Amino acid sequence: MTGSANAGSRLLGSLGAADGKGVVRLEEAYDTNIDDLWTAITNPDRLARWYGRVDGDLRPGGQFRLHVFDAGMDTVGQVVTCEAPHRLVVTNRESDESYQEGNGVPPFDEIIDATLTADGDQTILVVEVRGMPLQAIPFFGAGWQVHAENLAAYISGRELSDSEPRWDELVPRYQALAAGIE
Numbered sequence: 001m002t003g004s005a006n007a008g009s010r011l012l013g014s015l016g017a018a019d020g021k022g023v024v025r026l027e028e029a030y031d032t033n034i035d036d037l038w039t040a041i042t043n044p045d046r047l048a049r050w051y052g053r054v055d056g057d058l059r060p061g062g063q064f065r066l067h068v069f070d071a072g073m074d075t076v077g078q079v080v081t082c083e084a085p086h087r088l089v090v091t092n093r094e095s096d097e098s099y100q101e102g103n104g105v106p107p108f109d110e111i112i113d114a115t116l117t118a119d120g121d122q123t124i125l126v127v128e129v130r131g132m133p134l135q136a137i138p139f140f141g142a143g144w145q146v147h148a149e150n151l152a153a154y155i156s157g158r159e160l161s162d163s164e165p166r167w168d169e170l171v172p173r174y175q176a177l178a179a180g181i182e
Helices: 004-009 034-042 044-050 096-101 134-156 163-178
Strands: 013-018 021-030 052-056 063-068 073-083 087-094 110-119 122-132
Touching: 013 134, 013 163, 021 134, 034 044, 034 110, 034 122, 034 134, 044 052, 044 134, 073 096, 087 096, 122 134, 134 163
Parallel strands: none
Antiparallel strands: 013 021, 021 122, 052 063, 063 073, 073 087, 087 110, 110 122
16 A cells, blocks of 8 residues: 555545445555455455455355454345456345344445556555445445555555554544535
């Protein structure tokens, strides 16, 4: 992550709305090649080191289950597009059981669209997450930035930091970004 030294002072995301639903978009450059970053976001063993535990059929059309560590959330999803090493699109939805155990928004259909582009010695990752209720976009913005920072730490071989204080720090900044989005 090019900005890992100053990640605490900058926001990686932008927020918006489409069809009455929230949209979070993050873009960051990672200090690794496209194949390494691709496997970090698609290989179950590597995903488990920075994001969550996934199992199931990870081919296009395949169904999977995911437990997101930082959120303590379980989702079920489907692979829509998998064009290695450039684009991954999945849909997912929090399970009813997970929602009943937590305190988040009611389950909704989420689309996660990740695009990777080689750029010299780095790879640009753009993640667009669509479908969340508008009132929840600041929280999803903060959460996805924490995930992006965890990915950068993992790629660079650093320890993952405690996500909760970072999330608490980011939420007010994303709330300010969300002001006026309808």
